[in-house]
Amino acid sequence: MSSSSAGWFVILLALVCANLPFVNQRLFALIPLRFARKPLWIRLGELILWYVGAGLAGFAVEAGLGNAFPQGWQFYAITACMMLVFAFPGFTWQYLVKHRAA
Numbered sequence: 001m002s003s004s005s006a007g008w009f010v011i012l013l014a015l016v017c018a019n020l021p022f023v024n025q026r027l028f029a030l031i032p033l034r035f036a037r038k039p040l041w042i043r044l045g046e047l048i049l050w051y052v053g054a055g056l057a058g059f060a061v062e063a064g065l066g067n068a069f070p071q072g073w074q075f076y077a078i079t080a081c082m083m084l085v086f087a088f089p090g091f092t093w094q095y096l097v098k099h100r101a102a
Contacts, residue, residue, distance in 0.1 A: 003065055012057040014079075015086045017050035022090030043094075051083045 001009070021043040026032050029047060062068045 001061075001065075001087065006061045006065060010054070010061055012084060014051075014054040018047065018051060018083050018086035019090035021046035022087065022094040023062055037070045047087060051080065054083070055079065 007065065020029055021038075025035075025038050027038075028049075033042075059068055
C-alpha cells in the first residue's frame with residue numbers, strides 16, 4: 001500500500017467511523033439497545049471510542065509504512081476537530097432532518 005492510498009484509507013475510515021453513531025440505533029452498530037432512540041450522550045461516547053479506533057488504525061498504517069512519528073497535543077486537538085466535522089452529516093441526518101413517521 002502506498003503512502004497516498006494509506007492516507008486516503010485512514011481519512012475514509014475516519015469519515016465512516018464519525019457517522020456510524022448517528023446512522024443507526026445500535027451500540028457500536030452491533031448491540032441492540034432497549035431504547036427506542038439512542039440518547040445523545042451514548043452517541044457522543046461512541047464517537048469518542050470510534051475516534052480512538054480510527055486513530056489506532058492510522059497509527060498501525062503509519063507503523064506499517066515505516067517509522068511512526070511521535071505526536072503532540074496539537075495533533076490530537078486537530079484530529080478531534082476533524083472527527084467532529086466528519087460527524088456533521090450524520091448529526092444533521094439524525095437531529096436536523098425531519099423524518100416522516102411510518
